[in-house]
Structure formats: structure tokens, C-alpha cells
Amino acid sequence: MSEQIIPAQGLPAAPLGRWVAWVTQRSTLVAGLAIAGLILFIGFVAPFLYPPDPFAIHPDHALQAPSWAFPLGTDELGRDELALLLSGGFATLVVALPAAAVAFVVGIAYGLTAGLGPAWADRVMMRLLDAILALPSLVILIFFASLVTLNNTSLILLLGLISWPGLARLVRNETRAQRGRDFVLAAEQLGGGRFYIARMHLVRVMAPVLVVNGTFMIGDSIFALSALSFLGLGVQPPQVSWGSLLESALDIIALDPWWLILPPGLLVFGALLAASLTGQGLLQRWGNGR
Amino acid sequence: MIRMITTRLASSSLSIVILVTLVFVMAHLTPGGPAYSILGMKATASSVAQLNARLGLDAPLWKQYAIWWWHLLHGQLGYSYLLNRPVGQLLWQYERNTLVFYISAIVISTALSIGLGLLQGVYYGRWPAKLIGALQLGFYALPPFFVAAMLVLWFAVQLPLFPASGITDLRAVHPSIGSYIAHLALPVTTITLLTVASLSRYFGEAVREELGKDYVRTAMAKGVRFPSILFGHVLRNALRPLVTMIGLSFPYIFTGGVIVESVFNYPGLGWLMWRSALSQDYPVLIAIVLIIGLLTVLGNLLADLVNGLLDPRASYE
Amino acid sequence: MSDVLKLENLSVSLPRGRAGNVAILDELNLTIGAGEMLALVGESGSGKTIAALSVMRLLPRGARVQGSIQLAGTELTALDDRAMRGVRGRDVGMVFQNPLAALNPSRTVAAQIQEAWRVHQGGSIRAARARALDLMGEVGIPQPAQRLDDYPHQFSGGMRQRVMIAMALACAPKLLIADEPTTGLDPLIARQIMQLIAKLRREHAMGVLFVTHDLSVVEEHADAIHVLYAGRSVEFGSARQFFAHPRHPYSAALLNSVARLGQTRLQNIPGQLPEPEARPAGCRFAPRCAYHQPACDAAYPAFVANGGTAAACLFPLPAGSVLHAAPLAKPAGRNYAPQLEVQDLSVRYAGAGGWLGTGGKQPPTLQDVAFSLGKGECLGVVGESGSGKSTLGRAVLQMIPYGGHVLLDGHDLAGLRGPKRRAQRRRLQVVFQDPRESMNPRLRIGDIVAEPLRLQGRISQAETRRRVAALLGRVGLNPELALRLPSSVSGGQAQRIAIARALAAEPEVIVLDEPTSALDVSTQAMLLNLLKDLGQSDALSYILISHDFAVVSYMADRIAVLNAGRIVEMNETARLIEAPQHRYTAALIEAAPQLRSYSR
Secondary structure (H helix, E strand, O other), X not given: OOOOOOOOOOOOOOHHHHHHHHHHHOHHHHHHHHHHHHHHHHXXXXXXXXXXXXXOOOHHHOOOOOOOOOOOOEOOOOOEHHHHHHHHHHHHHHHHHHHHHHHHHHHHHHHHHHHHOOXXXXXXXXXXXXXXXXXXXXXXXXXXXXXXXXXXXXXXHHHHHHOOHHXXXXXXXXXXXXXXOHHHHHHHHOOOOHHHHHHHHHHHHHHHHHHHHHHHHHHHHXXXXXXXXXXXXXXXXXXXXXXXXXXXXXXXXXXXXXXXXXXXXXXXXXHHHHHHHHHHHHHHHHOOOO | OHHHHHHHHHHHHHHHHHHHHHHHHHHHHOOOOHHHHHHOOOOOHHHHHHHHHHHOOOOOHHHHHHHHHHHHHOOOOOEEOOOOEEHHHHHHHHHHHHXXXXXXXXXXXXXXXXXXXXXXHHOOOOHHHHHHHHHHHHHHOOOHHHHHHHHHHHHHHHOOOOOOOOOOOOXXXXXXXXXXXXXXXXXXXXXXXXXXXXXXXXXXHHHHHHHOOHHHHHHHHOOOOHHHXXXXXXXXXXXXXXXXXXXXXXXXXXXXHHHHHHHHOOOOHHHHHHHHHHHOOHHHHHHHHHHHHHHXXXXXXXXXXXXXXXOOOHHHO | OOEEEEEEEEXXXXXXXXXXXXXXXXEXXXXXXXXXXXXXXXXXXXXXXXXXXXXXXXXXXXXXXXXXXXXXXXXXXXXXXXXXXXXXXOOEEEEOOOHHHHOOOOOOXXXXXXXXXXXXXXXXXXXXXXXXXXXXXXXXXXXXXXXXXXXXXXXXXXXXXXXXXXXXXXXXXXXXXXXXXXXXXXXXHHHHHHHHHHHHHHHHOOEEEEEEOOHHHHOOOOOEEEEEEOOEEEEEEXXXXXXXXXXXXXXXXXXXXXXXXXXXXXXXXXXXXXXXXXXXXXXXXXXXXXXXXXXXXXXXXXXXXXXXXXXXXXXXXXXXXXXXXXXXXXXXXXXXXXXEEEEEEEEOOOOOOOOOOOOOOOOOOEXXXXXXXXXXXXXXXXXXXXXXXXXXXXXXXXXXXXXEEEEEOOEEOOOOOHHHHHXXXXXXXXXXXXOOOOOOOOOOXXXXXXXXXXXXXXXXXXXXXXXXXXHHHHOOOOHHHHHOOHHHOOHHHXXXXXXXXXXXXXXXXXXXXXXXXXXXXXXXXXXXXXXXXXXXHHOOEEEEEEOOHXXXXXXXXEEEEEEOOXXXXXXXXXXXXXXXXXXXXXXXXXXXXXXXXXXX
């Protein structure tokens, strides 16, 4: 009864027109990737293009608004704010990106194990997950951050080993849902083992979901690190990060230093927006395709 | 209905047991272990050793675990060496402040989300919905510390309309209700802006989905006017996922709450947690972690019970 | 002016992406008198539902309607939206397919039945409630007073459809539109709903526009028939005349592709329905027609009236050229070498819920089922939904835990573990109901068919490609499909691919779990014929699970009737149909579509 009729694809023939159509159809995705490119440029390339030392102190130029000498002004110690922002970008991304990767791998491993394992193991693992998810990840992060010595390695592990439960639950639920689908049953009937099913079928059908959520996790990781740094429990002095720059500006907010608040805030916003738009864009493209 | 409530309660109790166990493990990781959590850091090394011997904290783990439970059930949450008071007493006033803050934020965001979501669902695919959708994506990506900082900069520093810090006017002996509200204005606005972005998007999706269902076409075939369809048929069904989402969003709100409370020096649980973490006041930290977890479990339970009232099917499943 | 509904040159086009509007329905003319039931028949994509929705003006946004729609003399296309809302529910009532979705889950049935009355007649809630109570009694809901405040999920499928009908009748409409109201219901229930609608139209002198894809459903009760193909009517007229002598080749093919008791061969309709953008200029059925002549392609043929019907065909079929009935004379007592033995099979599902998901006790889904299957034999398993027929298939396939024994070639499968178990399971293959669900949407068709070959052991690329092409050829598909994704083929093609995959494992037994119920009738006929031929040429043993008695009787050598988890009767097909021993079997046979000329 549900003989689907596939509409003919009618793309404009001219290359420019086709390109425009491609972009407008994916405006969310394109915008997300463009901002992501900009953020990566700021974090990893721009520090080499802008030579001033971020930690050089100019006491007679303290707390100055943007000028030719200091494009984004100076902080209360007279440090070059633009140089600080670029250095803080590197410090943020160099922790947040690997941490997201760790969480991604742990989350998938945990979710697949629960989803494919025997029923009792699944129940135990999911109950544990529910309890962990009852605690906001920032709360767990604050707790453990107060216990350990904070440096890049410990921060990567801390963020990575605490941010995976959401993905794990998603992967487990997807695995359970996909496992009961007819094509998986058919593969089992053909003699496919558990590992074969996971590799050949589950991971393939879940790939879009994984990529989309991996993208969201990068945003979450950047947010978590910035929030921790903002609370003084993340990237530690003398290193700076976007979160800690904003925090130190807040201490002197009564002096109206807008140039110290707007740029780091906008950069974190940009990074989160990039992840969110890219993820949403991918979701729009793939949402119905699985 | 009663069967649903009992199963749900049983399931929540189990979650709480696991949660308490989890926090026990976390307490074990703190320097000094649970002995400090009970006795407080004021205890000297010898009194800790004494207590350990008396309470059997050098005893096997299961015995320590039993003692942990015994103290929790008697409301003994430890002693804060920093604030020099038992944690149980201390927490209540912070918890009250936090609940006032969150509940006002949740009520306002729910009302706004329902309005925006209805618009978005009804105008799906046309410019009002697209505009709302773009705003949601933007606001969703705003970090709470940035929003809070900008609100302080604009409405407390550049335009001194609202106080930037505290819960009430410190100079007044009997602060007025108005003073409380003025102090809540900016923190509540911050959390509301962030919560509305995700809740309204979620509710808008739910409205759109419900509007596409067959029963809406049935109602149209009966000659029912569109507003009656929207409010008489669709709204109730679309509210169910929203209620679940509000129940689940407690951890998310708390994440923003810690940051907002720290920016505005609002004396709530989040602020206390932040100060305790910085000064390594573990008994307080552990107690707050536990309370946050319990509040989340209770929030989910409450959402499920409300949905049980909204959905006649829930009582049969 | 006694016509309740009169459609004149009704054409509808719907928006399709950036391409603009595409014509879905062209120049439909029909009339329905008071107390008359007209069946609008067509396969999916014929435009029949669009025709029904355009009467109600419930088309998707952007639809364009041309022509005239007159309801008891009033031109509906001239009404503004407000006036049209006054017509809906008051002058025209509508019953939809799938009542569970068409009813609001969170409002009581009383509230939903009385809503139309309250909207159009106003008045007190008490009066509206009394009206709802009357209606529920009239449509045959037992103890209506106690059920007024129940919710839709508390009713069975058939009772829900009765609620839908009560709702449509609330304001005593002049016209009832029923859009596939029996689809998805068990045959016995579908028959009751059909009888109810037929009875109500007589009692209320109400016109009925009955939209369906299944000719056999309306055969007994329709007064008039109107057949649509690819957006145009091909034949219409008196139902009696039509069923006795269909004159358009498409009508005849449609009639002959529905499985009926007593049929020896189903007619294939080759080819596929043209897409709305690519409909032929001449007769739209011409490319698939067995009687195709060059003249057919020139222009859409005019209607030729003859007796009580008219067909849009240049070469209408002469009388008596269709509907071959043959006595059910299958070779009885054929001896098969035993292949599969099922002994004392019981399945009990553990319910979900409880603290750790250990639910309470439930009645067993299957109890003490026993049968044997010979080599090359086809055993049909018939039952309604909930009878446990799919569970039986899954237990035989070793997909779920069960009690009892399943013996393949005399070896018990129950105790096997690991590679041994996998090797034995391969010998039992399966074809599922929904062909799209049975294929990984991200794998190419070639890889899907090659999956069993690769799982069997190392095999070269070239050899794989050769064997995949051969398998696709065997199920009647172009080997070039191997490079495409499953989403780009039709449902019928997808089901053939699923069969090719099952064949690739070289199985001895194939479980066919409702293999055709997700397909259009013409596709269904083709698939059943394919399975029948493969079964004979390869000596495959089938277990065919279906709710459709006629489909099973067409394929099976023996039939087992399953009710509430037990086999109530099992016998050779011809004997079972001629002399059913169990009341339940007799009722199922009574409800199954029959050939007119075939009598027991």
C-alpha cells in the first residue's frame, strides 16, 4: 500500500546557480562550519600572526579602551587584551577538543556494551548511568576539580571522563532500538555474530546520530571548560582562557570595561554557536535519512 | 493510576539508593574520607582516629557504608569547618534561596515557551517560525556567564536600574519584598533567556508534530474551528513532552544556576558549592552534591506524576 | 436534485517541491444518490483519497482544485472557508483509516462524539451527551452508558472504528465519506464494520463515498463502483454489472490479482504505476496493458457505455473473458519427505515493568503447538492479530526463547550454542512484512544480497558480483540495481531483494511473515507467483504466516488455523475450506473474499 514515489531531482544546471542552491539549502550547516573555521583559526593560527607577548605588563597603559597600539585595549595590569584572547583561545581548544574525543570514545564504548550485552548487565549499567545523570555534569566537574591538581592533562581527563554519560545513554537506546529491527534480525538469521552485527549494521545506521552528537559534544566540552575556568577551577594562572579572562573582567565591572567582557564572551558564544549550528545543519540533512 | 505511582516511586527509591552509594564513593575520594564528612575538618588527627575506631571506619567497607546510611537517615550531613556550623542547618537557607530563584525562572520560562512554541508550531515553515527558530539557536548557544556579565554591564553599571549582587539590600534591617524582587530580576532573566531557548524549541516541535497527527484532521472534518482544535485538542497532548523536559532540565538549570549565582553573589546552593569547592570544604560539597541529585530525582518523579494526570494512557501502561 | 454528491470535471494538483504543482487527479465525474454507496477504488497513487479530501476541503496547503463539487445542489467550491466549516461534520461526515491515530488519545470518546453536535447544533452539554449515548448504541458498542467516559485506547480496533463512525454520524449528515475504514482491521472485524456502514446508509438514506484499494471488501455492499488508475477514472457504473463483467483491462487485472478462495492463478500486472510527473498522454494503463495497441497512446480514450457500466477503453474486454474459477482440486495426500518437525512449542513473554524489569505473569503467547513440514511443502498459518502467528515464526527461526522442540532433519535445534547454532539457523530463512525495514538503509542492494555469501566464508569480489547478479535475475530484477540504495526502489522490488537475500543463504525452509500485506494488490500477485514458482523449482519448504485466508489458500498445501496461541484446526487446504471442523475456521472462511462463480 505504501508504494513510495520518488520525486525527480531538479537542480538548476548552471554551476553558480547550483552552488547557490547547495549553500542556501544548507545555510545552517554552512554558517556553522564557517564560524567553526574562524574559531579554529583564532585558536591555532592567529597566535602566530599577532606577535605581541600576552603576558607583557604595561603599567602605564592599564585598563585602556581599544586603540591603534592595543586593538582590543588592555586589562587592569596593562596586558594586551587581543594577545591574551589569542593565547586563551589556544588554551581553551587544546583542552576542550581532546576532552570531547575522550568522552566520545568512552560514551560509545559504554553505550554499545550496555546495548549489546546481556539484559542484566544492561540494567545494571543503565541504573548506574541514571544515577550519574541525576547529577549535573558541572557539579561533578566542580567536585573533582577541587580534588585534583589542575593542569592540561588532568583537565582533559576530567572533562573527558565526566562528559560521556549523555552520549552513552543515547548510543545504548539506539543500539537497543536498532537491534530489534528486521534487518538486524535477518543478519542474525544469516549467521552474523554480535561483533559482525555491531560493525556491519549498528555503527553504520547510527553513524549520522554519532556524528551529530559528537559535534554537540565539542560545544559542550568548550562550554564546560569555560565555565570551570570562569569559576576559577579550570585553566590555572599564569595561563589564561576565555572563561578566566571574563571572570577577571567581572571583578572590575564597576569600571565599565566593556572591551574586556564582550570579546571573550563573544568568542565562547561563537564556539558554542558553531557546534550547535553544525550539528543542527547535519541533523536537517540526515534527520529523516536513517 | 495507583499502580503507576507505586512503580514510579519504587523506581525513584532505587535511583536514590544508587545515588547515595555513588556519593558515598565520592566521599571516599576526598582527603580524610567520610570521617571528615561526619566530624568536620575541625577534628584533630587524634579525634579522627578515635572516631574512626569508634565508628568502625577502619572496619570493612560495608560497615562504613551502613554507618553512612545511618547518619544520612538521621539528618547528620557533617560539619562545615569553614562556616563553623553543622551542614544540615547551614544548607536549608541556601536551598530556600535557590528554590525561590529556580521556581520563578521555571514558571516564567514555561509560560514564555508555551507562547513561543505555539506560534512556532502553528506558523511552521513560514517566517514567524523561522525567526523564532533562528533566535532559539542563537540564545541556546549563549553561555550563561556571558549573558550574566552583559546584563550586569548594561542594567547595573551603564544603566543602574537593578542591583548587581546579593539577595537583598544589606543596609535595611527589614528589607522589603520589592528589594528581593529587584535582586532576583537579573539572575532570573539570565536563566530564563537560556531555558526558554531550549524549552520553546522543544515545545514548538511537539506542537508541530501534534498538528500533523490524524486526530487533528478528524477534528477539522467535524467542522471544529482552528483555535478550538489548537487549545482543545493539541495543547494537552503537546504539553506532555514539555512537562517531561522540564523535569529533566533541572540539572541543566542548575549548571547555569551555579554560574549565575556566582556572578550575582546570590547566596544559593550553587554559590555555596562554588565557595566550598574553592576552599575545599568537603563536607559541604558532598552534602550539596547529594541534595542536587535528590532534587533531580524528585523533579523527574514530579514530571512523571503530572504526565500521569495529563495522559489517560499512562495509568494503564 | 436527488443527488447527494455530484463531482464534475474535478481536477486536483498538489505542490511538489520547487517544481510547482503536479496534477494528481484529472477530470473526475461521479454522482452519489441518497442511500447509495459508491466505492471509489484504486491502488495507492491513484488519487482516490485526494478526491475524498477535496470534497471536505481538507487538502494540504497549496493544493489547487478545479471543477465543480455539488453537495445536495450546493456548490461547495463557491463557499468561503467559514461556510465550508459549517458543512464539515454537519452535512458531510468522514471516517478515516487507523482509528487509533484518528482519535485524540487524551479525550474521552463521549467528548469526541459530541463535539460535532456542540459545534453545529449548540445546546446543552447534557443534550449532546444524550446524543453521544444514542449514537454509541446505534453503532453497536455494547453497554454504551458505561463506556462514554472511556478513552480510545480502552477500546479494541473494531470498537474504535465504531466510535469513529458514531462521530461522523453526530449531526445526521447527508453524505458519509469513508476513507479505507476497514484497512488494518482483522478480516472478521472488517466485515462487521462494512455491514454496519451498509446498514446505516439504508436507515439514514445517506449517501456513502467509500474509498478503498481492495475490491473484495466492497463487492457485497456497494451499489456503484468507480475505478481510478493514475489519477483518472477507467471504469464506473453499477457494482453488480461491474463484478460480473469488468470491461476495462485494468479493472479485470485488479479483480484477478486479489487472492480469492478457489483461485488457481493470480494475474500479474507487469510494470509500475507511473509517477504523477510522468503520466502517459494516452491511456495511462497502456504501458502495462496486455491488450495494448498503438491507437491507445494517442489520446485518453472516451468512455464507452455498455449495460450498466462505462469503460474508458478503445478495446473493452468481451464478456466472460476473465475470472477463471476452478474447483479446489489440489493433489491431496501428496507425500513429502519430512523436513521440519515442531513439537510442544510454547512461548511465554516476560512482561516489562517492575523494579528491574521482571514483570508479572502473563498468559502464554503460544501453547503446545505441533506440526511437521515436508520438503517442498508450504504450510499456511492463519490467524488474527494477537493469535501468536508471528511469534510462532520467530520461535521456529530460533529468534526467541521457547519451550518444546524444533527438529530440522531430525536434529533438535534447542540445545545448540555458538557456531553450530549459527550454522543450523542459516538453513532457516525469513522474509518479513515490511521490506524497507528488512534492509539496512545505508548498504547498497548488491551488498545486502551478498551478505549471506560473505558470511559463509571467503569469496572473491568477481564471484560475489556474478552470484549477486544471478540472484537478482532469479527474482526478476535488473542486476544493475546492485549499485543503488534501498530507498530508491519500490516496495515490491524491495521485497524481491529480501527474497534474493534469503535464497543466497541456500536455505531449506523459509518463513514468510505476512510477505505481501505491505504491498499493493497488483504487486502482491506478482510476488506470490514468484514465491510459488521458486518453491516448486527449488523444492523450498515455506511456512506462510498471514491474516489473509485467501492468500494462504492460494499458496499453501496445508493450513493451520491459529487462535489465542493454539492451533484449532489443521488440514489440507481443499479439505479445510470445504469442510471446516471448527467454528472459528468457518467464520474466517466466511469473511474471506470469494470468487463469485465459485460456490461451495
